[in-house]
Amino acid sequence: MTRSVYVTGTDRGDGRQVIELGVMELLTRQVDRVGVFRPLVHGDGPDRLFDLLRSRYRLGQSAESVYGMSYGDASALQAERGTDELVSQLVERFHAVAREYEYVLVLGTDYVGSTLPDELALNARLANEFGASVIAVVGGQDQTAESVRSEARNAYRAYEALGCDVVALVVNRVAPADREAVGERLSASLPVPCYALPEEAGLSAPTVAQIVRKLGAEVLLGDDAGLARDAKDFVFGGAMLPAFLPALTEGCLVVTPGDRVDLIVGALAAHSAGAPPIAGVLLTLDEKPGPDILALADRLAPGTPVVSVPGGSFPTAAELFAVEGKLDAFSPRKAETALGLFERHVDTAELTNRIAVARSSRVTPMMFEHELIERSRSARRRIVLPEGTEERVLRAADVVLRRDICDLTLLGEEAAIRKRAGELGIDLAAAQIIDPQTSPLRERFAEIYAKARAHKGMTVELAHDVVTDVSYFGTLMVQEGLADGMVSGAVHSTAATIRPAFEIIKTAPGAQIVSSVFFMCLADRVLVYGDCAVNPDPNAEQLADIAIQSATTAAQFGVEPRIAMLSYSTGTSGSGADVDKVRKATEIVRERRPDLLVEGPIQYDAAVDAAVAKTKLPGSEVAGKATVLIFPDLNTGNNTYKAVQRSAGAVAVGPVLQGLRKPVNDLSRGALVQDIVTTVAISAIQAQGERTNGTAPDAPAV
Known part of the structure; x- marks a missing residue:
């Protein structure tokens, strides 16, 4: 019999998509064929969340089979023929999906613009008729800890009183300072697991692409990566350049009339210098710089969006502040952030058991990849990435950090790495960056390498230069326990990656060869x-x-x-x-x-x-x-x-x-971002086998 879980809430604005995405991640780790069903949908437009699920989890399910009916049709049917008929038709459409899949994720109604009476009771009845377990979600944004707890307890009692099998309750978008207390007090007062997720600014911030779509802006400059940046703040330019530049903040969208060439060029020059990296520039009043200025802007900050709208700054500001960040297929980095948030604050093993997911006998590529990430996270390790300025490596580092897979050290000139990360809109705050040329570890490593290769005529003076090579420096970090493993090869040859390992780390006891x-x-x-x-x-x-x-x-x-x-x-x-x-x-x-x-x-x-x-x-x-x-x-x-x-x-x-005695892994020079992420996860798991005390090395002094 097909099993199902129904994710539902009590009101709009609970950020439920984070939980729905997280539950889908759990299901696809265990089950080969997962279906999706949304009983009610607004109009005939695309469904952002389903489009994201379909692209991320390679779902073959057609969009038509996902939806029960529109809110309008449901309201009319209920008015004419009653709730029983509405429920009957939705149950029939649900079972059409359930017949084709091992498990079905049901996305409850969203409480937005609905004329249906008592939407909570409708969700409860549908869950019961579907035979689905219920995960209830409560929004905690802009609420006190006590009001959040009260609302969560009321939500649980409401669904339980209506006969639902409530397996977990999630309070989302809680003030970070209240998260721990809210979770503990709810767990003590309710008979089901309760999880509290904090408000995450990166999820509520819209991407530049979402702003472009909402405002109908024209893209003058910028690539897909630039348009995917989060607009964390808005800075409105009206002052002269010396007063304007100090007002820039990291990840801000600069809003200025299109004839203020000084502010446009100044903001992009500041971004290029990495002080600070901005999300992009939005030009108002339908004024656009000439081709020479646009060419200069493109050279200053390649890929950084410059977009234009016809309205003035004031009405544009009103529209901007109304744009919300949304999870969709065009914002994969938001999805990584959402999953990282979910996995940090939800006991995923406990929830998997609660929703009774039986593992499929088949093991699909996606299930294997999920298992790698889950295992790498279970006992934290530090992996060093020597190719710190390479774009694919930086994008992989972004995913690793957002998903909380392991700790990372990037090697290379810090200013160059941060500048490139800024150009790509990548936040490296959680990563350590070491420049082998200037690190105090250089002297120590030179002595270690000279001693290890003395039989080959190596001296400390020669070793002083050798260890500045990022492959040698990274290998020595692993050898000395300052990192648990190394992943390289995106731009270096296999020989350049593994030769230092042969010389320094050497083969494991009992192994004849690598x-x-x-x-x-x-x-x-x-x-x-x-x-x-x-x-x-x-x-x-x-x-x-x-x-x-x-x-x-x-x-x-x-x-x-x-x-x-x-x-x-x-x-x-x-x-x-x-x-x-x-x-x-x-x-x-x-x-x-x-x-x-x-x-x-x-x-x-x-x-x-x-x-x-x-x-x-x-x-x-x-x-x-x-x-x-x-x-x-x-x-x-x-x-x-x-x-x-x-x-x-x-x-x-x-x-x-x-x-090898310690993990060093080589990448293909054609490796994709996901290949690098997977190899990092594998290296972390290998390191877990090498060191079993459960603690990762402290970040070394740079």
């Missing part, structure tokens, strides 16, 4: 491929070591290891040097780790296809259900993983390095 795996996320399962990135032609001993390392990595990330030692023949059907190498490696694995399930030599089809396995290796505990596939050489492994990635639409996560 190797790699890819997690291949297929539609219904996760396989581990090794080695596809490091060792060109391992011998039998090395191949056995790769297999054992890969099995350990698989187990660490929740994949039960069943090892297939791949070859072009299966069992005893073939002979030759290549097959003999695989056969010998298989024997070594069995000798060294008799607890592991391993089969080899075996062909790929016999390893993963049960029907083929039944013919070629009947009775094998591995054939047909292998999860760890070990390739005989780099040529075979690298080509196979890319072929599967492209032809089967698999998500390839990696390469993940293994065999």
